[in-house]
Amino acid sequence: MRTVYLNGEYMPEDEAKVSVFDRGFLMADGVYEVTSVLDGKLIDFDGHAVRLQRSLDELEMRHPSSKEDLLEVHRELVRLNEITDGMIYLQITRGNPGDRDFAYPPQDTAPTVVLFTQAKPGMADSPxxxxxxxxxxxxxxxxxxxxxxxxxxxxxxxxxxxxxxxxxxxxxxxxxxxxxxxxxxxxxxxxxxxxxxxxxxxxxxxxxxxxxxxxxxxxxxxxxxxxxxxxxxxxxxxxxxxxxxxxxxxxxxxxxxxxxxxxxxxxxxxxxxxxxxxxxxxxxx
Known part of the structure; x- marks a missing residue:
């Protein structure tokens, strides 16, 4: 079973839960990135981190962590899930305001941060x-x-x-x-x-x-x-x-x-x- 990352914690995938009031679920109010892994290492991580910041800025959404912290989470998921070739999916939403409303929630609403891996053995050798x-x-x-x-x-x-x-x-x-x-x-x-x-x-x-x-x-x-x-x-x-x-x-x-x-x-x-x-x-x- 995969280990996933949710709001600061690593946990088994079947234990990861997101609120029904999360704006990513209700409004598609969130952004994402997918970083490839080859030979156990991250490809183009800096580029994905920069684009993630741009997407968040365009939606006036605050970034929940530093690039360095995000890199550490990526590397830890690669290690925990023993990924040689594959991808890491990252999603950040505007979080759970406690109810449904078209207006953005208060700025201090905690964003929802999810990361998980997908193993793709031999992805560089696609037929x-x-x-x-x-x-x-x-x-x-x-x-x-x-x-x-x-x-x-x-x-x-x-x-x-x-x-x-x-x-x-x-x-x-x-x-x-x-x-x-x-x-x-x-x-x-x-x-x-x-x-x-x-x-x-x-x-x-x-x-x-x-x-x-x-x-x-x-x-x-x-x-x-x-x-x-x-x-x-x-x-x-x-x-x-x-x-x-x-x-x-x-x-x-x-x-x-x-x-x-x-x-x-x-x-x-x-x-x-x-x-x-x-x-x-x-x-x-």
Whole structure:
């Protein structure tokens, strides 16, 4: 049985309880982060900590602990649950005000802090890297502040199910005829020698893996263009791929039934995945 962390205590997962009045449960009034673990070490922890602080600030929610304390909790959960490869999920909500109200509770209301691990043996060697992912396009019907990593994930969940029903692996969301991102990942195409991905703004999540991969791409002298692209551009691209904390860099080989490039994983995605995993392992903590 897993050991989880709840409001300052480590406990068996079946003993962890959160109030029915918690605003994360009633209002989706909370934020989260997912940090990958490879070889027992945390990947990109600093980036996730910075984004967590930004999400909390955007929602005027106070941070319950320091980055150093948060790091210690992550490391202790890795140790207690003997995680070699996997993920640590962190969620902070505005807490339990004792009743339900649309207005924020008093500032001194204690936030709810939850962390738990998910073991994913061999997550760096996913068979999808050999076959590539298939995606479909769906309308982007989320709220306008997708840059805040909130726990309101209903529409992305619906998108995953739409993809599953269509025999695909994921869905790329479309707004004003241009792709925003995947249901739980950032989206990219490759045309010629140029990697194209949507620029940062309120309409996409500011991916931690995205930032690292683009930095590594530029360091490897690859051309990067940050701009919106259409479904037609994606279908006519030489390659496509996604990035996320749990899938790293993963090739996309089909969109809406049309093969992308050769219909097989391409060299740019493969090279970026190799660089990302190599460099991330070097700096893992």
């Amino acid at each position: 999808l890297t050999k076959t590539g992912m298939k995606v479909i396009s769906i309308p982007d019907q989320r709220w306008g502040r997708r840059d805040i990593k909130t726990v309101q994930l209903l529409y992305p969940s619906m998108g995953k199910m739409m993809a599953k029903a269509a025999g695909a692996d994921d869905a790329w969301m479309v707004e004003d005829d241009h792709i925003t991102e995947g249901t739980s990942n950032n989206a990219y195409i490759v045309k010629g020698n140029t990697i194209v991905t949507r620029q940062l703004g309120h309409d996409i999540l500011h991916g931690i893996t995205r930032a690292a991969v683009l930095r590594f791409a530029r360091e490897a002298q690859m051309s990067v263009e940050e701009r919106p692209f259409t479904v037609a551009e994606a279908q006519a691209a030489d390659e496509a791929f996604i990035t996320s904390a749990s899938m790293f860099v993963m090739p996309v080989v089909e969109m809406d039934g049309a093969a992308i490039g050769s219909g097989a994983p391409g060299p740019v995605a493969a090279r970026l995945r190799e660089i990302y995993l190599d460099e991330s392992r070097k700096t893992a903590i």
